[in-house]
Amino acid sequence: MSFIPTLLLFSLQLIYLAEGLNIRDLGDVIQKLEDAHFRKADWDKLGISLGLNKNTLDVISANERGDVDRCFTECLVKWLSRADDVDSKCNGKPSYSSLADALDRMGNNKNQADYIRGLSQGKKPAKRQKLDPGSTKKCGSDYKYNDGESEACAADEETDGPPQDLPDWQYDDKIINRVPETQEFHKDLVKDIEILLMPATTSEEDLVVYYLKKSSKKVIETYIDGLRIYIGHYGKSKVIVVMTAPDKSRQGPIHAGVITSKMLEKFLRIKYVVAVGVCFGMDPGKQKLGDVIISGTICDFTNKREGLGENEYQRGPQHQVKPAILNKFRPTHGFEMPHNITVSTGVLISTGSLIDNPDVKKKLLDQKPDAIAGEMEGAGIMTAIDYAPERGVSAIVIKGIGDWGDGDKEATKKWKPFAARAAAHYVYAVLNK
Structure with missing residues:
Protein backbone atom coordinates (compact mmCIF):
# COMPACT_ATOMS: atom_id res chain seq x y z
CA MET A 1 0.00 0.00 0.00
CA SER A 2 1.46 3.38 -0.95
CA PHE A 3 1.87 6.21 1.55
CA ILE A 4 -0.88 8.45 0.10
CA PRO A 5 -3.71 5.86 0.20
CA THR A 6 -2.57 4.83 3.70
CA LEU A 7 -2.61 8.44 4.87
CA LEU A 8 -6.02 9.00 3.25
CA LEU A 9 -7.46 5.92 4.96
CA PHE A 10 -5.96 7.06 8.27
CA SER A 11 -7.49 10.55 7.85
CA LEU A 12 -10.92 9.17 7.00
CA GLN A 13 -10.78 6.96 10.07
CA LEU A 14 -9.97 9.98 12.23
CA ILE A 15 -12.99 11.84 10.86
CA TYR A 16 -15.28 8.86 11.41
CA LEU A 17 -14.18 8.28 15.00
CA ALA A 18 -14.18 11.98 15.92
CA GLU A 19 -17.68 12.80 14.71
CA GLY A 20 -20.78 12.36 16.84
CA LEU A 21 -22.52 9.03 17.34
CA ASN A 22 -26.18 8.10 17.13
CA ILE A 23 -28.35 5.00 17.34
CA ARG A 24 -27.15 3.57 14.01
CA ASP A 25 -23.68 3.24 15.59
CA LEU A 26 -24.96 0.96 18.37
CA GLY A 27 -23.42 -2.23 17.01
CA ASP A 28 -20.05 -0.56 16.47
CA VAL A 29 -20.04 0.93 19.99
CA ILE A 30 -20.88 -2.45 21.55
CA GLN A 31 -18.13 -4.13 19.54
CA LYS A 32 -15.52 -1.54 20.57
CA LEU A 33 -16.43 -1.86 24.26
CA GLU A 34 -16.23 -5.65 23.96
CA ASP A 35 -12.85 -5.33 22.24
CA ALA A 36 -11.74 -3.09 25.12
CA HIS A 37 -12.83 -5.83 27.58
CA PHE A 38 -15.30 -3.57 29.36
CA ARG A 39 -17.15 -5.42 32.11
CA LYS A 40 -20.81 -5.39 31.03
CA ALA A 41 -22.00 -5.96 34.60
CA ASP A 42 -20.93 -2.33 35.24
CA TRP A 43 -23.47 -1.04 32.68
CA ASP A 44 -25.36 0.98 35.31
CA LYS A 45 -22.21 2.75 36.52
CA LEU A 46 -21.33 3.52 32.92
CA GLY A 47 -24.85 4.87 32.38
CA ILE A 48 -24.51 7.29 35.29
CA SER A 49 -21.11 8.41 34.02
CA LEU A 50 -22.58 8.97 30.54
CA GLY A 51 -25.29 11.26 31.93
CA LEU A 52 -28.28 8.94 32.29
CA ASN A 53 -30.56 9.35 35.30
CA LYS A 54 -30.88 6.63 37.92
CA ASN A 55 -34.61 6.35 37.24
CA THR A 56 -33.85 5.58 33.57
CA LEU A 57 -31.40 2.88 34.59
CA ASP A 58 -33.88 1.40 37.10
CA VAL A 59 -36.50 1.17 34.35
CA ILE A 60 -33.99 -0.59 32.08
CA SER A 61 -33.14 -3.10 34.81
CA ALA A 62 -36.84 -3.79 35.49
CA ASN A 63 -37.78 -4.10 31.82
CA GLU A 64 -34.87 -6.38 30.99
CA ARG A 65 -35.28 -8.40 34.22
CA GLY A 66 -31.66 -7.89 35.17
CA ASP A 67 -30.28 -9.57 32.01
CA VAL A 68 -26.79 -8.05 31.89
CA ASP A 69 -26.32 -8.15 28.10
CA ARG A 70 -29.73 -6.63 27.43
CA CYS A 71 -29.32 -3.97 30.16
CA PHE A 72 -25.90 -3.07 28.74
CA THR A 73 -27.37 -2.71 25.25
CA GLU A 74 -30.37 -0.65 26.39
CA CYS A 75 -28.09 1.63 28.41
CA LEU A 76 -26.13 2.40 25.23
CA VAL A 77 -29.40 2.85 23.29
CA LYS A 78 -30.47 5.55 25.76
CA TRP A 79 -27.03 7.20 25.55
CA LEU A 80 -27.00 7.23 21.75
CA SER A 81 -30.59 8.56 21.80
CA ARG A 82 -29.31 11.46 23.97
CA ALA A 83 -31.67 10.82 26.88
CA ASP A 84 -31.57 12.67 30.21
CA ASP A 85 -28.34 14.71 30.74
CA VAL A 86 -26.25 13.04 28.04
CA ASP A 87 -25.66 16.22 26.02
CA SER A 88 -24.24 18.10 29.01
CA LYS A 89 -21.92 15.21 29.88
CA CYS A 90 -20.89 14.66 26.25
CA ASN A 91 -20.28 18.26 25.19
CA GLY A 92 -23.18 18.33 22.78
CA LYS A 93 -23.69 14.74 21.69
CA PRO A 94 -22.25 11.23 22.13
CA SER A 95 -18.84 10.46 20.66
CA TYR A 96 -16.03 8.00 21.24
CA SER A 97 -14.09 10.74 22.95
CA SER A 98 -16.92 11.37 25.43
CA LEU A 99 -17.28 7.61 25.94
CA ALA A 100 -13.59 7.44 26.90
CA ASP A 101 -14.10 10.35 29.31
CA ALA A 102 -17.05 8.54 30.89
CA LEU A 103 -14.93 5.41 31.36
CA ASP A 104 -12.26 7.56 33.03
CA ARG A 105 -14.84 9.06 35.40
CA MET A 106 -15.80 5.56 36.55
CA GLY A 107 -12.35 5.32 38.12
CA ASN A 108 -11.46 1.69 37.42
CA ASN A 109 -11.54 1.54 33.62
CA LYS A 110 -8.35 3.35 32.64
CA ASN A 111 -7.25 0.64 30.21
CA GLN A 112 -10.65 0.60 28.56
CA ALA A 113 -10.69 4.41 28.36
CA ASP A 114 -7.22 4.45 26.83
CA TYR A 115 -8.29 1.85 24.26
CA ILE A 116 -11.37 3.86 23.18
CA ARG A 117 -9.46 7.14 23.27
CA GLY A 118 -6.72 5.58 21.18
CA LEU A 119 -9.31 4.71 18.56
CA SER A 120 -10.72 8.25 18.61
CA GLN A 121 -7.18 9.56 18.06
CA GLY A 122 -6.56 7.18 15.18
CA LYS A 123 -4.27 4.76 17.03
CA LYS A 124 -4.90 1.10 16.29
CA PRO A 125 -4.26 -1.38 19.11
CA ALA A 126 -1.64 -4.04 18.62
CA LYS A 127 -2.53 -7.48 17.31
CA ARG A 128 -5.98 -6.54 16.11
CA GLN A 129 -6.40 -7.31 12.43
CA LYS A 130 -9.04 -5.43 10.47
CA LEU A 131 -9.64 -5.05 6.79
CA ASP A 132 -11.24 -2.26 4.85
CA PRO A 133 -14.94 -3.14 4.23
CA GLY A 134 -14.38 -2.94 0.50
CA SER A 135 -11.50 -5.38 0.64
CA THR A 136 -11.84 -9.11 0.09
CA LYS A 137 -8.27 -10.09 0.90
CA LYS A 138 -7.28 -12.14 3.91
CA CYS A 139 -4.21 -11.07 5.81
CA GLY A 140 -1.62 -13.62 6.84
CA SER A 141 -0.10 -11.50 9.63
CA ASP A 142 -1.11 -8.63 11.89
CA TYR A 143 -1.04 -4.98 10.97
CA LYS A 144 2.20 -3.15 11.64
CA TYR A 145 1.94 0.02 13.69
CA ASN A 146 4.15 3.06 13.92
CA ASP A 147 3.19 6.21 15.87
CA GLY A 148 -0.49 5.81 15.20
CA GLU A 149 -0.07 5.20 11.47
CA SER A 150 -1.12 1.76 10.24
CA GLU A 151 0.13 -0.17 7.30
CA ALA A 152 -1.73 -3.23 6.08
CA CYS A 153 0.17 -6.45 5.60
CA ALA A 154 0.55 -7.93 2.16
CA ALA A 155 -2.47 -9.96 1.17
CA ASP A 156 -1.75 -13.57 0.42
CA GLU A 157 -5.18 -15.10 -0.11
CA GLU A 158 -8.35 -14.00 -1.85
CA THR A 159 -11.78 -14.73 -0.41
CA ASP A 160 -14.60 -15.67 -2.74
CA GLY A 161 -16.25 -12.24 -2.64
CA PRO A 162 -15.61 -9.52 -5.21
CA PRO A 163 -14.26 -6.14 -4.02
CA GLN A 164 -17.03 -3.67 -3.26
CA ASP A 165 -17.07 -0.11 -2.02
CA LEU A 166 -19.55 0.55 0.76
CA PRO A 167 -22.09 3.09 -0.59
CA ASP A 168 -22.83 6.25 1.37
CA TRP A 169 -26.47 5.82 2.40
CA GLN A 170 -27.48 8.88 4.39
CA TYR A 171 -29.75 8.80 7.45
CA ASP A 172 -32.13 11.50 8.63
Whole structure:
Protein backbone atom coordinates (compact mmCIF):
# COMPACT_ATOMS: atom_id res chain seq x y z
CA MET A 1 0.00 0.00 0.00
CA SER A 2 1.46 3.38 -0.95
CA PHE A 3 1.87 6.21 1.55
CA ILE A 4 -0.88 8.45 0.10
CA PRO A 5 -3.71 5.86 0.20
CA THR A 6 -2.57 4.83 3.70
CA LEU A 7 -2.61 8.44 4.87
CA LEU A 8 -6.02 9.00 3.25
CA LEU A 9 -7.46 5.92 4.96
CA PHE A 10 -5.96 7.06 8.27
CA SER A 11 -7.49 10.55 7.85
CA LEU A 12 -10.92 9.17 7.00
CA GLN A 13 -10.78 6.96 10.07
CA LEU A 14 -9.97 9.98 12.23
CA ILE A 15 -12.99 11.84 10.86
CA TYR A 16 -15.28 8.86 11.41
CA LEU A 17 -14.18 8.28 15.00
CA ALA A 18 -14.18 11.98 15.92
CA GLU A 19 -17.68 12.80 14.71
CA GLY A 20 -20.78 12.36 16.84
CA LEU A 21 -22.52 9.03 17.34
CA ASN A 22 -26.18 8.10 17.13
CA ILE A 23 -28.35 5.00 17.34
CA ARG A 24 -27.15 3.57 14.01
CA ASP A 25 -23.68 3.24 15.59
CA LEU A 26 -24.96 0.96 18.37
CA GLY A 27 -23.42 -2.23 17.01
CA ASP A 28 -20.05 -0.56 16.47
CA VAL A 29 -20.04 0.93 19.99
CA ILE A 30 -20.88 -2.45 21.55
CA GLN A 31 -18.13 -4.13 19.54
CA LYS A 32 -15.52 -1.54 20.57
CA LEU A 33 -16.43 -1.86 24.26
CA GLU A 34 -16.23 -5.65 23.96
CA ASP A 35 -12.85 -5.33 22.24
CA ALA A 36 -11.74 -3.09 25.12
CA HIS A 37 -12.83 -5.83 27.58
CA PHE A 38 -15.30 -3.57 29.36
CA ARG A 39 -17.15 -5.42 32.11
CA LYS A 40 -20.81 -5.39 31.03
CA ALA A 41 -22.00 -5.96 34.60
CA ASP A 42 -20.93 -2.33 35.24
CA TRP A 43 -23.47 -1.04 32.68
CA ASP A 44 -25.36 0.98 35.31
CA LYS A 45 -22.21 2.75 36.52
CA LEU A 46 -21.33 3.52 32.92
CA GLY A 47 -24.85 4.87 32.38
CA ILE A 48 -24.51 7.29 35.29
CA SER A 49 -21.11 8.41 34.02
CA LEU A 50 -22.58 8.97 30.54
CA GLY A 51 -25.29 11.26 31.93
CA LEU A 52 -28.28 8.94 32.29
CA ASN A 53 -30.56 9.35 35.30
CA LYS A 54 -30.88 6.63 37.92
CA ASN A 55 -34.61 6.35 37.24
CA THR A 56 -33.85 5.58 33.57
CA LEU A 57 -31.40 2.88 34.59
CA ASP A 58 -33.88 1.40 37.10
CA VAL A 59 -36.50 1.17 34.35
CA ILE A 60 -33.99 -0.59 32.08
CA SER A 61 -33.14 -3.10 34.81
CA ALA A 62 -36.84 -3.79 35.49
CA ASN A 63 -37.78 -4.10 31.82
CA GLU A 64 -34.87 -6.38 30.99
CA ARG A 65 -35.28 -8.40 34.22
CA GLY A 66 -31.66 -7.89 35.17
CA ASP A 67 -30.28 -9.57 32.01
CA VAL A 68 -26.79 -8.05 31.89
CA ASP A 69 -26.32 -8.15 28.10
CA ARG A 70 -29.73 -6.63 27.43
CA CYS A 71 -29.32 -3.97 30.16
CA PHE A 72 -25.90 -3.07 28.74
CA THR A 73 -27.37 -2.71 25.25
CA GLU A 74 -30.37 -0.65 26.39
CA CYS A 75 -28.09 1.63 28.41
CA LEU A 76 -26.13 2.40 25.23
CA VAL A 77 -29.40 2.85 23.29
CA LYS A 78 -30.47 5.55 25.76
CA TRP A 79 -27.03 7.20 25.55
CA LEU A 80 -27.00 7.23 21.75
CA SER A 81 -30.59 8.56 21.80
CA ARG A 82 -29.31 11.46 23.97
CA ALA A 83 -31.67 10.82 26.88
CA ASP A 84 -31.57 12.67 30.21
CA ASP A 85 -28.34 14.71 30.74
CA VAL A 86 -26.25 13.04 28.04
CA ASP A 87 -25.66 16.22 26.02
CA SER A 88 -24.24 18.10 29.01
CA LYS A 89 -21.92 15.21 29.88
CA CYS A 90 -20.89 14.66 26.25
CA ASN A 91 -20.28 18.26 25.19
CA GLY A 92 -23.18 18.33 22.78
CA LYS A 93 -23.69 14.74 21.69
CA PRO A 94 -22.25 11.23 22.13
CA SER A 95 -18.84 10.46 20.66
CA TYR A 96 -16.03 8.00 21.24
CA SER A 97 -14.09 10.74 22.95
CA SER A 98 -16.92 11.37 25.43
CA LEU A 99 -17.28 7.61 25.94
CA ALA A 100 -13.59 7.44 26.90
CA ASP A 101 -14.10 10.35 29.31
CA ALA A 102 -17.05 8.54 30.89
CA LEU A 103 -14.93 5.41 31.36
CA ASP A 104 -12.26 7.56 33.03
CA ARG A 105 -14.84 9.06 35.40
CA MET A 106 -15.80 5.56 36.55
CA GLY A 107 -12.35 5.32 38.12
CA ASN A 108 -11.46 1.69 37.42
CA ASN A 109 -11.54 1.54 33.62
CA LYS A 110 -8.35 3.35 32.64
CA ASN A 111 -7.25 0.64 30.21
CA GLN A 112 -10.65 0.60 28.56
CA ALA A 113 -10.69 4.41 28.36
CA ASP A 114 -7.22 4.45 26.83
CA TYR A 115 -8.29 1.85 24.26
CA ILE A 116 -11.37 3.86 23.18
CA ARG A 117 -9.46 7.14 23.27
CA GLY A 118 -6.72 5.58 21.18
CA LEU A 119 -9.31 4.71 18.56
CA SER A 120 -10.72 8.25 18.61
CA GLN A 121 -7.18 9.56 18.06
CA GLY A 122 -6.56 7.18 15.18
CA LYS A 123 -4.27 4.76 17.03
CA LYS A 124 -4.90 1.10 16.29
CA PRO A 125 -4.26 -1.38 19.11
CA ALA A 126 -1.64 -4.04 18.62
CA LYS A 127 -2.53 -7.48 17.31
CA ARG A 128 -5.98 -6.54 16.11
CA GLN A 129 -6.40 -7.31 12.43
CA LYS A 130 -9.04 -5.43 10.47
CA LEU A 131 -9.64 -5.05 6.79
CA ASP A 132 -11.24 -2.26 4.85
CA PRO A 133 -14.94 -3.14 4.23
CA GLY A 134 -14.38 -2.94 0.50
CA SER A 135 -11.50 -5.38 0.64
CA THR A 136 -11.84 -9.11 0.09
CA LYS A 137 -8.27 -10.09 0.90
CA LYS A 138 -7.28 -12.14 3.91
CA CYS A 139 -4.21 -11.07 5.81
CA GLY A 140 -1.62 -13.62 6.84
CA SER A 141 -0.10 -11.50 9.63
CA ASP A 142 -1.11 -8.63 11.89
CA TYR A 143 -1.04 -4.98 10.97
CA LYS A 144 2.20 -3.15 11.64
CA TYR A 145 1.94 0.02 13.69
CA ASN A 146 4.15 3.06 13.92
CA ASP A 147 3.19 6.21 15.87
CA GLY A 148 -0.49 5.81 15.20
CA GLU A 149 -0.07 5.20 11.47
CA SER A 150 -1.12 1.76 10.24
CA GLU A 151 0.13 -0.17 7.30
CA ALA A 152 -1.73 -3.23 6.08
CA CYS A 153 0.17 -6.45 5.60
CA ALA A 154 0.55 -7.93 2.16
CA ALA A 155 -2.47 -9.96 1.17
CA ASP A 156 -1.75 -13.57 0.42
CA GLU A 157 -5.18 -15.10 -0.11
CA GLU A 158 -8.35 -14.00 -1.85
CA THR A 159 -11.78 -14.73 -0.41
CA ASP A 160 -14.60 -15.67 -2.74
CA GLY A 161 -16.25 -12.24 -2.64
CA PRO A 162 -15.61 -9.52 -5.21
CA PRO A 163 -14.26 -6.14 -4.02
CA GLN A 164 -17.03 -3.67 -3.26
CA ASP A 165 -17.07 -0.11 -2.02
CA LEU A 166 -19.55 0.55 0.76
CA PRO A 167 -22.09 3.09 -0.59
CA ASP A 168 -22.83 6.25 1.37
CA TRP A 169 -26.47 5.82 2.40
CA GLN A 170 -27.48 8.88 4.39
CA TYR A 171 -29.75 8.80 7.45
CA ASP A 172 -32.13 11.50 8.63
CA ASP A 173 -31.06 12.55 12.14
CA LYS A 174 -34.58 13.78 12.91
CA ILE A 175 -35.86 10.25 12.36
CA ILE A 176 -33.00 8.66 14.28
CA ASN A 177 -33.53 10.91 17.30
CA ARG A 178 -37.29 10.45 17.43
CA VAL A 179 -38.10 8.68 20.70
CA PRO A 180 -40.97 6.14 20.79
CA GLU A 181 -43.70 6.62 23.39
CA THR A 182 -43.52 4.03 26.17
CA GLN A 183 -46.86 2.54 27.24
CA GLU A 184 -48.14 -0.38 29.29
CA PHE A 185 -49.35 -3.10 26.97
CA HIS A 186 -53.09 -3.47 26.41
CA LYS A 187 -54.98 -5.27 23.65
CA ASP A 188 -56.26 -2.09 21.99
CA LEU A 189 -52.67 -1.27 20.99
CA VAL A 190 -52.61 -4.22 18.57
CA LYS A 191 -56.24 -4.16 17.48
CA ASP A 192 -56.63 -5.21 13.83
CA ILE A 193 -52.84 -5.41 13.15
CA GLU A 194 -52.11 -8.16 10.61
CA ILE A 195 -48.36 -7.80 10.01
CA LEU A 196 -45.57 -8.94 12.35
CA LEU A 197 -42.00 -7.89 11.49
CA MET A 198 -39.28 -9.99 13.13
CA PRO A 199 -35.67 -8.75 13.00
CA ALA A 200 -33.26 -11.12 14.73
CA THR A 201 -30.57 -8.97 16.37
CA THR A 202 -30.40 -5.50 17.88
CA SER A 203 -28.58 -4.11 14.84
CA GLU A 204 -31.30 -5.50 12.55
CA GLU A 205 -34.05 -4.15 14.81
CA ASP A 206 -32.47 -0.67 14.75
CA LEU A 207 -32.95 -0.44 10.99
CA VAL A 208 -36.54 -1.70 11.10
CA VAL A 209 -37.38 0.80 13.84
CA TYR A 210 -35.72 3.56 11.78
CA TYR A 211 -38.31 3.02 9.04
CA LEU A 212 -41.06 2.65 11.64
CA LYS A 213 -40.16 6.15 12.88
CA LYS A 214 -40.42 7.61 9.37
CA SER A 215 -44.19 7.76 9.83
CA SER A 216 -45.69 10.94 11.27
CA LYS A 217 -47.95 8.73 13.40
CA LYS A 218 -47.19 7.57 16.91
CA VAL A 219 -44.58 4.86 17.54
CA ILE A 220 -45.20 2.92 20.74
CA GLU A 221 -42.70 0.90 22.75
CA THR A 222 -44.19 -1.67 25.12
CA TYR A 223 -43.27 -4.99 26.74
CA ILE A 224 -44.88 -8.43 26.84
CA ASP A 225 -43.39 -11.17 29.04
CA GLY A 226 -40.02 -9.45 28.95
CA LEU A 227 -40.06 -8.94 25.17
CA ARG A 228 -39.81 -5.40 23.82
CA ILE A 229 -42.50 -4.67 21.24
CA TYR A 230 -42.76 -1.71 18.87
CA ILE A 231 -46.10 -0.74 17.33
CA GLY A 232 -46.56 1.78 14.57
CA HIS A 233 -46.97 2.40 10.86
CA TYR A 234 -44.48 0.88 8.44
CA GLY A 235 -45.24 2.77 5.28
CA LYS A 236 -49.04 2.64 4.99
CA SER A 237 -49.45 -0.53 7.07
CA LYS A 238 -49.70 -0.79 10.82
CA VAL A 239 -47.27 -3.39 12.16
CA ILE A 240 -45.86 -4.99 15.27
CA VAL A 241 -42.07 -5.37 15.58
CA VAL A 242 -40.41 -7.89 17.88
CA MET A 243 -36.80 -9.05 17.98
CA THR A 244 -36.03 -12.79 18.11
CA ALA A 245 -32.42 -12.62 19.39
CA PRO A 246 -31.76 -9.80 21.87
CA ASP A 247 -28.27 -11.24 22.43
CA LYS A 248 -25.94 -13.60 20.55
CA SER A 249 -26.79 -16.59 22.75
CA ARG A 250 -30.40 -16.47 21.49
CA GLN A 251 -29.74 -16.44 17.77
CA GLY A 252 -31.15 -19.24 15.67
CA PRO A 253 -34.33 -21.19 14.99
CA ILE A 254 -35.22 -22.25 18.54
CA HIS A 255 -35.75 -18.77 19.97
CA ALA A 256 -37.25 -17.55 16.69
CA GLY A 257 -39.80 -20.38 16.79
CA VAL A 258 -40.68 -19.86 20.45
CA ILE A 259 -41.14 -16.11 20.06
CA THR A 260 -43.21 -16.57 16.89
CA SER A 261 -45.52 -18.98 18.74
CA LYS A 262 -45.85 -16.54 21.63
CA MET A 263 -46.69 -13.67 19.30
CA LEU A 264 -49.33 -15.71 17.47
CA GLU A 265 -50.92 -16.53 20.83
CA LYS A 266 -50.93 -12.88 21.89
CA PHE A 267 -51.85 -11.24 18.57
CA LEU A 268 -54.83 -13.10 17.13
CA ARG A 269 -55.19 -10.95 13.99
CA ILE A 270 -51.69 -11.59 12.62
CA LYS A 271 -51.77 -12.93 9.05
CA TYR A 272 -48.28 -12.13 7.78
CA VAL A 273 -44.94 -12.75 9.52
CA VAL A 274 -41.84 -11.21 7.91
CA ALA A 275 -38.32 -12.05 9.10
CA VAL A 276 -36.20 -8.98 8.25
CA GLY A 277 -32.43 -8.78 8.58
CA VAL A 278 -29.13 -10.12 7.26
CA CYS A 279 -28.22 -13.36 5.47
CA PHE A 280 -25.10 -14.76 3.78
CA GLY A 281 -24.92 -14.96 0.02
CA MET A 282 -24.00 -18.05 -1.98
CA ASP A 283 -22.57 -16.78 -5.26
CA PRO A 284 -20.46 -13.58 -5.29
CA GLY A 285 -20.15 -14.01 -9.03
CA LYS A 286 -23.87 -13.37 -9.45
CA GLN A 287 -24.70 -11.51 -6.24
CA LYS A 288 -23.26 -8.54 -4.41
CA LEU A 289 -23.19 -7.40 -0.80
CA GLY A 290 -26.38 -5.56 0.11
CA ASP A 291 -28.60 -7.38 -2.39
CA VAL A 292 -31.98 -8.40 -0.97
CA ILE A 293 -33.07 -12.04 -0.92
CA ILE A 294 -36.71 -13.12 -0.63
CA SER A 295 -37.52 -16.70 0.33
CA GLY A 296 -39.60 -18.73 -2.12
CA THR A 297 -38.60 -21.91 -0.31
CA ILE A 298 -36.97 -22.31 3.11
CA CYS A 299 -34.96 -25.52 3.53
CA ASP A 300 -34.55 -26.65 7.13
CA PHE A 301 -30.92 -27.69 7.77
CA THR A 302 -31.08 -27.37 11.55
CA ASN A 303 -30.26 -31.05 12.20
CA LYS A 304 -26.87 -32.64 11.63
CA ARG A 305 -25.67 -36.21 12.05
CA GLU A 306 -22.48 -36.32 14.15
CA GLY A 307 -21.24 -39.89 13.70
CA LEU A 308 -17.91 -41.70 13.78
CA GLY A 309 -17.74 -41.61 10.01
CA GLU A 310 -18.65 -38.79 7.68
CA ASN A 311 -20.98 -36.24 9.24
CA GLU A 312 -23.95 -34.97 7.30
CA TYR A 313 -26.82 -32.54 7.59
CA GLN A 314 -30.17 -34.20 8.15
CA ARG A 315 -32.27 -32.01 5.94
CA GLY A 316 -35.66 -31.26 7.44
CA PRO A 317 -38.79 -30.05 5.67
CA GLN A 318 -38.71 -27.73 2.69
CA HIS A 319 -41.14 -25.01 3.63
CA GLN A 320 -42.86 -23.51 0.60
CA VAL A 321 -43.73 -19.87 1.18
CA LYS A 322 -47.47 -19.43 0.66
CA PRO A 323 -48.60 -17.53 -2.44
CA ALA A 324 -50.58 -15.08 -0.31
CA ILE A 325 -47.47 -13.54 1.26
CA LEU A 326 -45.10 -14.24 -1.65
CA ASN A 327 -47.34 -12.28 -4.02
CA LYS A 328 -47.54 -9.46 -1.50
CA PHE A 329 -43.75 -9.09 -1.20
CA ARG A 330 -42.29 -10.46 -4.45
CA PRO A 331 -40.19 -7.93 -6.43
CA THR A 332 -42.79 -6.91 -9.00
CA HIS A 333 -43.51 -3.52 -7.47
CA GLY A 334 -43.08 -0.26 -9.35
CA PHE A 335 -40.17 1.21 -7.42
CA GLU A 336 -36.40 1.06 -7.72
CA MET A 337 -34.09 0.16 -4.89
CA PRO A 338 -31.27 2.66 -4.17
CA HIS A 339 -27.57 1.96 -4.76
CA ASN A 340 -28.30 -0.62 -7.50
CA ILE A 341 -29.56 -3.10 -4.92
CA THR A 342 -30.92 -6.20 -6.64
CA VAL A 343 -33.91 -8.10 -5.21
CA SER A 344 -34.14 -11.86 -5.92
CA THR A 345 -36.54 -14.62 -4.91
CA GLY A 346 -35.32 -18.18 -4.42
CA VAL A 347 -34.31 -21.00 -2.11
CA LEU A 348 -32.88 -20.17 1.33
CA ILE A 349 -31.05 -22.60 3.57
CA SER A 350 -31.87 -22.15 7.25
CA THR A 351 -29.43 -23.55 9.82
CA GLY A 352 -28.98 -23.50 13.57
CA SER A 353 -25.34 -22.48 13.12
CA LEU A 354 -23.68 -19.24 12.14
CA ILE A 355 -22.00 -20.25 8.88
CA ASP A 356 -18.51 -18.80 8.49
CA ASN A 357 -16.58 -21.65 6.89
CA PRO A 358 -16.18 -22.22 3.14
CA ASP A 359 -16.10 -26.00 3.56
CA VAL A 360 -19.34 -26.06 5.56
CA LYS A 361 -20.94 -23.71 3.07
CA LYS A 362 -19.89 -26.02 0.21
CA LYS A 363 -21.47 -29.02 1.95
CA LEU A 364 -24.72 -27.10 2.26
CA LEU A 365 -24.62 -26.19 -1.41
CA ASP A 366 -23.76 -29.76 -2.39
CA GLN A 367 -27.06 -30.84 -0.83
CA LYS A 368 -29.06 -27.85 -2.11
CA PRO A 369 -27.24 -26.46 -5.16
CA ASP A 370 -30.10 -24.12 -6.11
CA ALA A 371 -29.92 -22.24 -2.79
CA ILE A 372 -29.14 -18.53 -3.21
CA ALA A 373 -28.61 -17.57 0.46
CA GLY A 374 -28.54 -18.85 4.02
CA GLU A 375 -29.76 -17.61 7.41
CA MET A 376 -30.71 -18.82 10.90
CA GLU A 377 -34.30 -17.90 11.84
CA GLY A 378 -36.54 -18.96 8.94
CA ALA A 379 -36.87 -22.65 9.85
CA GLY A 380 -37.98 -21.81 13.40
CA ILE A 381 -40.56 -19.27 12.23
CA MET A 382 -41.99 -21.63 9.60
CA THR A 383 -42.18 -24.50 12.11
CA ALA A 384 -44.12 -22.32 14.56
CA ILE A 385 -46.60 -21.45 11.81
CA ASP A 386 -46.94 -25.12 10.83
CA TYR A 387 -48.24 -25.84 14.34
CA ALA A 388 -51.00 -23.23 13.98
CA PRO A 389 -52.61 -24.26 10.67
CA GLU A 390 -56.04 -23.07 11.72
CA ARG A 391 -54.76 -19.49 11.87
CA GLY A 392 -53.92 -19.34 8.16
CA VAL A 393 -50.76 -17.35 8.86
CA SER A 394 -48.13 -16.89 6.12
CA ALA A 395 -44.42 -16.22 6.70
CA ILE A 396 -41.55 -15.05 4.53
CA VAL A 397 -37.86 -14.22 4.97
CA ILE A 398 -36.54 -10.98 3.46
CA LYS A 399 -32.87 -10.34 4.19
CA GLY A 400 -29.89 -8.45 2.80
CA ILE A 401 -26.60 -10.16 1.97
CA GLY A 402 -24.13 -9.09 4.66
CA ASP A 403 -21.32 -11.58 4.01
CA TRP A 404 -20.43 -14.73 2.08
CA GLY A 405 -20.22 -17.28 4.91
CA ASP A 406 -16.64 -17.87 3.78
CA GLY A 407 -14.64 -17.59 7.00
CA ASP A 408 -13.86 -13.89 6.57
CA LYS A 409 -16.77 -12.01 8.11
CA GLU A 410 -14.35 -9.34 9.33
CA ALA A 411 -13.75 -8.21 5.76
CA THR A 412 -17.46 -7.46 5.28
CA LYS A 413 -18.30 -6.39 8.83
CA LYS A 414 -19.34 -2.85 7.94
CA TRP A 415 -21.69 -4.16 5.26
CA LYS A 416 -24.09 -5.68 7.79
CA PRO A 417 -25.89 -2.41 8.70
CA PHE A 418 -26.16 -1.65 4.97
CA ALA A 419 -27.59 -5.12 4.26
CA ALA A 420 -30.03 -4.89 7.18
CA ARG A 421 -31.15 -1.48 5.95
CA ALA A 422 -31.59 -2.77 2.40
CA ALA A 423 -34.01 -5.44 3.65
CA ALA A 424 -35.84 -3.01 5.94
CA HIS A 425 -36.06 -0.46 3.12
CA TYR A 426 -37.50 -3.00 0.69
CA VAL A 427 -40.22 -4.08 3.14
CA TYR A 428 -41.00 -0.43 3.84
CA ALA A 429 -41.28 0.34 0.13
CA VAL A 430 -43.64 -2.60 -0.44
CA LEU A 431 -45.88 -1.66 2.50
CA ASN A 432 -45.85 2.00 1.47
CA LYS A 433 -47.47 1.25 -1.91
